Amino acid sequence: MAGNENTGGDFSFSAAAARDALPRITTEKGAKSSDVCHDDTAPRVNFQTIDELHSLQKKRSAPTTPLKEGGGVVMGTSGPTTPSSGETMLQSVSASLASLTRETGPKLIRGDPTSAAKVAHVPHTPTSVPAADVSDSGLKFTHILHNLSPAELYEQAIKYEKGSFVTSTGALATLSGAKTGRSPKDKRVVKDETTASELWWGKGSPNIEMDEQTFLVNRERAVDYLNSLDKVFVNDQYLNWDPENRIKIRIVSARAYHSLFMHNMCIRPTPEELENFGTPDFTIYNAGKFPCNRYTHYMTSSTSVDINLGRREMVILGTQYAGEMKKGLFGLMHYLMPKRKILSLHSGCNMGKGGDVALFFGLSGTGKTTLSTDHNRYLIGDDEHCWSDAGVSNIEGGCYAKCIDLSREKEPDIWNAIKFGTVLENVVFDEHTREVDYNDKSVTENTRAAYPIEYIPNSKIPCVGPHPKNVILLACDAFGVLPPISKLDLAQTMYHFISGYTALVAGTEEGVKEPRATFSACFGAAFIMLHPTKYAAMLAEKMQAQGATGWLVNTGWSGGSYGSGSRIKLAYTRKIIDAIHSGSLLNATYQKTEIFGLEIPNEVEGVPSEILEPMNAWEDKDAYKDTLLKLAGLFRNNFETFTSHKIGEDGKLTEEILAAGPNF
Numbered sequence: 001m002a003g004n005e006n007t008g009g010d011f012s013f014s015a016a017a018a019r020d021a022l023p024r025i026t027t028e029k030g031a032k033s034s035d036v037c038h039d040d041t042a043p044r045v046n047f048q049t050i051d052e053l054h055s056l057q058k059k060r061s062a063p064t065t066p067l068k069e070g071g072g073v074v075m076g077t078s079g080p081t082t083p084s085s086g087e088t089m090l091q092s093v094s095a096s097l098a099s100l101t102r103e104t105g106p107k108l109i110r111g112d113p114t115s116a117a118k119v120a121h122v123p124h125t126p127t128s129v130p131a132a133d134v135s136d137s138g139l140k141f142t143h144i145l146h147n148l149s150p151a152e153l154y155e156q157a158i159k160y161e162k163g164s165f166v167t168s169t170g171a172l173a174t175l176s177g178a179k180t181g182r183s184p185k186d187k188r189v190v191k192d193e194t195t196a197s198e199l200w201w202g203k204g205s206p207n208i209e210m211d212e213q214t215f216l217v218n219r220e221r222a223v224d225y226l227n228s229l230d231k232v233f234v235n236d237q238y239l240n241w242d243p244e245n246r247i248k249i250r251i252v253s254a255r256a257y258h259s260l261f262m263h264n265m266c267i268r269p270t271p272e273e274l275e276n277f278g279t280p281d282f283t284i285y286n287a288g289k290f291p292c293n294r295y296t297h298y299m300t301s302s303t304s305v306d307i308n309l310g311r312r313e314m315v316i317l318g319t320q321y322a323g324e325m326k327k328g329l330f331g332l333m334h335y336l337m338p339k340r341k342i343l344s345l346h347s348g349c350n351m352g353k354g355g356d357v358a359l360f361f362g363l364s365g366t367g368k369t370t371l372s373t374d375h376n377r378y379l380i381g382d383d384e385h386c387w388s389d390a391g392v393s394n395i396e397g398g399c400y401a402k403c404i405d406l407s408r409e410k411e412p413d414i415w416n417a418i419k420f421g422t423v424l425e426n427v428v429f430d431e432h433t434r435e436v437d438y439n440d441k442s443v444t445e446n447t448r449a450a451y452p453i454e455y456i457p458n459s460k461i462p463c464v465g466p467h468p469k470n471v472i473l474l475a476c477d478a479f480g481v482l483p484p485i486s487k488l489d490l491a492q493t494m495y496h497f498i499s500g501y502t503a504l505v506a507g508t509e510e511g512v513k514e515p516r517a518t519f520s521a522c523f524g525a526a527f528i529m530l531h532p533t534k535y536a537a538m539l540a541e542k543m544q545a546q547g548a549t550g551w552l553v554n555t556g557w558s559g560g561s562y563g564s565g566s567r568i569k570l571a572y573t574r575k576i577i578d579a580i581h582s583g584s585l586l587n588a589t590y591q592k593t594e595i596f597g598l599e600i601p602n603e604v605e606g607v608p609s610e611i612l613e614p615m616n617a618w619e620d621k622d623a624y625k626d627t628l629l630k631l632a633g634l635f636r637n638n639f640e641t642f643t644s645h646k647i648g649e650d651g652k653l654t655e656e657i658l659a660a661g662p663n664f
């Protein structure tokens with residue numbers, strides 16, 4: 001035995017002693033040695049190999065999800081005599097993806113390319129095109145990932161799309177690429193015989209024309225791109241919760257991110273509805289990863305977002321920003337719904353416990369999502385609605401919330417909605433913990449979360465409600481001169497609705513400190529299809545018929561413009577909104593402001609009275625007056641284009657609306 005005396009340490013023991021120190025394993029009396037370390041799994045009855053074990057993991061699911069293990073759908077030869085719903089779907093998608101110049105629809109297979117079975121879909125209309133017209137693309141297979149579940153889409157995104165990660169709360173973080181917002185200058189609308197007379201064209205209109213031929217060039221480019229891929233995602237979904245005016249839409253896209261975004265944003269069909277889906281009313285070809293060709297007529301950049309109402313199609317090239325799809329469909333609704341005497345609205349909408357409905361109009365970033373998401377009320381929707389003779393209905397099945405500076409304290413419901421299933425666009429997160437830093441603008445200021453509406457605990461499903469009682473116009477006035485709250489008469493409501501004012505602060509990168517006024521008719525000029533006065537006339541008629549009250553709420557600056565004043569606290573704006581909902585503001589005493597002639601209440605519960613009259617909150621009264629006049633001038637200039645238009649049948653209302661603007 002080696003002596004340890006010399007070390008003088010406490011840990012001196014020999015290896016043999018250490019071994020002796022280990023406790024001996026003692027077994028119970030009578031136990032057989034084979035029981036000491038026993039395996040408690042049940043007998044293996046169902047599998048003999050690891051592959052068989054794996055095959056047990058996945059159970060066949062609901063009627064309309066994959067029909068055959070491994071994803072193959074047999075068409076033509078060995079299929080049943082009457083087409084199953086899966087075959088009908090593939091035939092329908094094949095027709096959607098057909099090139100217009102060559103063979104008919106491509107050969108499609110259901111399921112992921114990595115999953116086994118390679119069974120061809122033979123197009124339902126056998127081709128009789130000359131051999132010279134047949135291309136190699138007609139010989140390959142495209143896999144169709146049809147209405148995948150969020151879990152399946154997560155897997156697709158994480159496996160195949162760079163920049164996809166699961167965040168600490170389970171959301172799917174994605175990157176939208178070079179474009180982190182919409183590209184309104186790249187939007188084109190096909191001008192044909194019908195749309196030439198029906199739509200709003202020319203100065204101020206968002207509808208930049210394109211001819212049918214050029215649309216087909218872009219469509220073919222998109223379809224060829226999509227067919228060149230191994231797989232495409234197809235979403236068959238609905239728009240509009242009003243069952244009588246529901247629209248069937250199909251979205252064909254190249255990214256799991258796009259498919260999950262639309263899964264969340266549009267109305268999700270039940271398995272039965274999906275089985276009987278039939279032919280879509282409108283199809284989006286999202287080839288956003290692929291640019292448009294700048295040699296193509298009408299193209300002024302490598303991005304093109306093209307709407308063809310006649311063909312009921314939309315093509316996206318050169319932008320992966322998912323909001324393009326949502327707002328493209330909104331444009332469609334702005335065309336279809338007014339034809340049915342239904343008003344389409346860029347507004348949020350919620351309902352009190354007593355059934356009182358409020359609409360929240362406003363341009364991007366003014367507070368539609370934030371203020372319609374209200375713990376004390378039912379959420380009908382945050383961004384797009386219809387107002388018909390029956391009441392209101394949400395167009396969408398989800399919400400699209402701005403996330404910049406999001407906090408759990410100020411917006412708990414939105415915060416909690418950012419969980420498994422939610423798409424989180426362009427946010428920055430800790431590489432290890434995957435905790436999101438909502439204050440980080442490194443990718444963009446326009447960070448967003450898209451979640452199904454039922455992620456908001458008090459959402460109202462189905463998302464419909466009675467006629468609105470309050471119509472709230474939101475303006476984020478970075479000039480700081482509009483009152484935090486004012487009551488509007490009908491003419492004023494129309495004036496401000498047509499003006500569609502906001503003044504967000506311009507991007508910090510450019511070092512612009514001056515607020516810039518934005519006027520966007522109907523609080524959504526980028527999406528309207530008809531002349532703004534058409535929507536305004538419908539709004540006036542509906543508000544009048546229902547006795548709804550109009551309000552103007554400034555969610556922007558107080559006590560000075562951007563730079564000297566500060567943004568009105570969200571908590572105060574919420575109190576103001578509470579007072580509108582409760583009806584208490586109707587009983588307040590009012591005073592009229594100079595120039596804009598707005599009625600401001602002397603008191604709102606929970607809001608410091610000194611901020612209610614904007615001038616009081618400004619230290620420099622002259623600066624206030626100058627700024628007010630400046631803004632009034634901007635309003636007047638903007639409204640000039642509308643002065644020659646009659647609003648509705650009533651010439652009297654037109655006069656009143658013109659008089660309802662600033663007076664100076």
Ligand SMILES: Nc1ncnc2c1ncn2[C@@H]1O[C@H](COP(=O)(O)OP(=O)(O)OP(=O)(O)O)[C@@H](O)[C@H]1O
Nearest residue numbers: 363364365366367368369370402555568569570573
């Ligand atoms: N007083 C306030 N009232 C409303 N929102 C405020 C206020 N102060 C700060 N905010 C912030 O302003 C933003 C409002 O954005 P919101 O997502 O509600 O816009 P939106 O009108 O829904 O726009 P979009 O149509 O682009 O979705 C939120 O980030 C919110 O936290």
Ligand SMILES: O=C([O-])CC(=O)C(=O)O
Nearest residue numbers: 182323324327364383400
């Ligand atoms: O459409 C978008 O990208 C976001 C949005 O809601 C808007 O801008 O009104």
Ligand SMILES: [Ca+2]
Nearest residue numbers: 369383400401
């Ligand atoms: Ca919103």
Ligand SMILES: [Mn+2]
Nearest residue numbers: 346363364383
């Ligand atoms: Mn919006």
